[in-house]
Amino acid sequence: MSKHLTKRSENYSKWYNELVVQADLAENSAVRGCMVIKPYGYAIWEKMQKELDKMFKATGHENAYFPLLVPKHLFEAEEKNAEGFAKECAVVTHYRLKSDKNDKSKLIVDPEAKLEEELVIRPTSEAIIWNTYKNWIQSYRDLPKKINQWANVMRWEMRTRLFLRTSEFLWQEGHTAHATKQEAIEEAELMNNIYAKFAEKYMAMPVIKGTKSESEKFAGAVKTYCIEALMQDGKALQAGTSHFLGQNFAKAFDVKYTSKEGKQEYVWATSWGVSTRLMGALIMSHSDDSGLVLPPKLAPYQVVIVPIYRNDEQFTQISEKAQEIINELEDHHISVKFDDRDTHKPGWKFAEYEMKGVPLRIGIGPKDLENNTVELARRDTLNKSFVKQDGLILEVKQTLKDIQNNLYKKSQNFMRKNTHKVESYDEFKSITNGDGGFIEAYWDGSANTEEQIKKDTKATIRCIIDEKIPEGSKCLFSQKKAVSKVLYAKAY
């Protein structure tokens, strides 16, 4: 049962779907639109969580947990801010199943167990959290509140794809409350910067930072900051958002505090989140036709050791050598797996770990014992070399660093090459009709321009770039006076 992927050049989307399953990351479940995250995929998500959580805590945030279910009326309070958001969601209406009288083997919803008020599975937690903050915040002494939650959320999506868009997904959502507008804006910016740093340092994925246009921002936000990454197929992926919410939620849920001067003021808010969608971004940033490629900083194990032997004696000797290497690697905080299964051949294992994107593979055979060598295979370049066992640990350490850097540089080059400055709308269209990529252009700031371009080309404004533009710059589309530089692309 050898694994085989469709080539990216043939069908990128098919390649992605096959890779997610064959690399043992996730699969569709019995529940429409909901996925099972398999152990190998979940181990990568855990690594992401761990690093993000450290960064959140280092900047003064605390974790907490709020209820999964939100009473319907709380969405009504929020509705003016977040219109359209609470709509496509899972609604709990009853609290009991019972056996069917006519067929005892069947379960039916007990009509007598109807809830007085329907409960919605959280699509996001602003409503339930701000309804709680009302009781937590009275005085300036209670501010700021800087709370994060790791949780599952649910949005009833019609078209789903593993990691990229699923009805249920895992995420973190930060919800902060501040005494001043300035402090809240700084918080929103800080968190977007943290997301950018995480993407670049750990995921080896370069991103562009900016803010969303009115039509693309979160309905409840005053301003939405975001990071945008460019996938191998020339489409953009929004990898994280951070919202400055102004006083919208404070007003909807009546959250006021008494200032030092004794005045009653509404609180200023932010929220920010990244989700298991990052798994999709990671996959589509680095992987190739042989399977997943993982940056060492997020790999469940950075090194795999595969023994190559013909008899028990060889196996014993190789295992001893492998154990020595494992001990040394672990002393250097390098995670390693020894695949000593006798149920699969080395060739099968090589293909398996290529598919799973393990950064470095060490092969040890009888010849290696004689020559005091091992075979070292890099996943990113697929290069193989024989190295002396004596300097192995340093070599492994250095190579893992190289792989991490190489992946980042490769992605950065790709993004640079595929970020286009265009002179005319015709040029714009030939790019969106062609290989895609980011398009930098001036924009007149009007929703009409944005809409027309989207209609023509399916490209949207991914973000507005915070940069002064030259006097006299003109909108690519309308030729009117431009107000800002923006990044266009078709997007996931």
Place this chain on the structure above:
Amino acid sequence: MSKHLTKRSENYSKWYNELVVQADLAENSAVRGCMVIKPYGYAIWEKMQKELDKMFKATGHENAYFPLLVPKHLFEAEEKNAEGFAKECAVVTHYRLKSDKNDKSKLIVDPEAKLEEELVIRPTSEAIIWNTYKNWIQSYRDLPKKINQWANVMRWEMRTRLFLRTSEFLWQEGHTAHATKQEAIEEAELMNNIYAKFAEKYMAMPVIKGTKSESEKFAGAVKTYCIEALMQDGKALQAGTSHFLGQNFAKAFDVKYTSKEGKQEYVWATSWGVSTRLMGALIMSHSDDSGLVLPPKLAPYQVVIVPIYRNDEQFTQISEKAQEIINELEDHHISVKFDDRDTHKPGWKFAEYEMKGVPLRIGIGPKDLENNTVELARRDTLNKSFVKQDGLILEVKQTLKDIQNNLYKKSQNFMRKNTHKVESYDEFKSITNGDGGFIEAYWDGSANTEEQIKKDTKATIRCIIDEKIPEGSKCLFSQKKAVSKVLYAKAY
């Protein structure tokens, strides 16, 4: 707003409820029966998670994530195993809310968005996981599967209490599949032993290990292993369970594997879990009339430093000294908080950290700077002493160890004192009517005896103790031939 608790001797249950809220652990939410776990409470849960997760991984388990929602028909497949279990649960019947035509500010359930099949919020995940395992397990090569999930689950409880019984709670659920019966039994026992070790080593909470009687075991299990702890009010608390599931779920979901010999066999299963209920157990094991008492190994911060000063100059000098101490403590992996808020007085802070159960408090005042001392206050004994700054770190380290041990010993003494071997049923009743505690007694093995005792006294069999009993032992209640020694108690 000084905090004050009802005394345990006056009303234990009221004391508990007040403590949970005043120590900032959790509170009730806008959703009936669901709690908000506040940052301080969640930080303790995170510590528990971290240690348990390490123990699971060290014994070869991997984490994964399965869907929140379970299609109704999967419970029908399971129903013969788990009768009565899927019943009181949250049922999703619709997937959209829309604005009410007559009152645009209201949201109603869209009757056109009715699901073809109802979805149940998982009360536990055997059904969805075994339905998935069916596709993962074909050959003996695919076994064992040793998977754990950290998740939220929901059971529609009528009477709820923070941490002890809530409709939504957080837990971990392990689900394993094995080729042989023996291996599955060993796994179930191993996990119960891990729970016991965690309770004793980290929670400083002694537990009794045993198995459940037919009437108390999980409906889908062949055998349920458990750990039982004794709370300060003489009631037992089931702190963890581990189930040997036999082939029940494999048969319900048709999970077979091809053995080495080429035969088709049903898989053997276990499941095991602990939940945020452990928070309740922790609170009721150690806390006192002044508030929470935490074992150092699970405290969000083990040491708090409170500066005592009258002017800015003193504050600056004390802060410098505090910073030196913090650096040294952190070098020794001791977690410490410096409370330098100028919005609250030292006395207020002392009461606050007593309520929150911080194991050690260091006070530094101007006199201390002169004398090269600090004041050290232990939360468990409420003892205070002045100690020299020179040997402080060692003193802190040793005292934290002492506190951890002292809490365990205290609880162990309490359990010993309150574990009764009784001669007659009258004696039994005088204990259950009095201060409670564990009662060790012989049992004839009949459900009738169990039921009668429960009816008379509200005490149940907490567990059957795995111990050979003397020839001729008789059941305390029926005077018939005993088959085993059991532990009775009233329970949470």
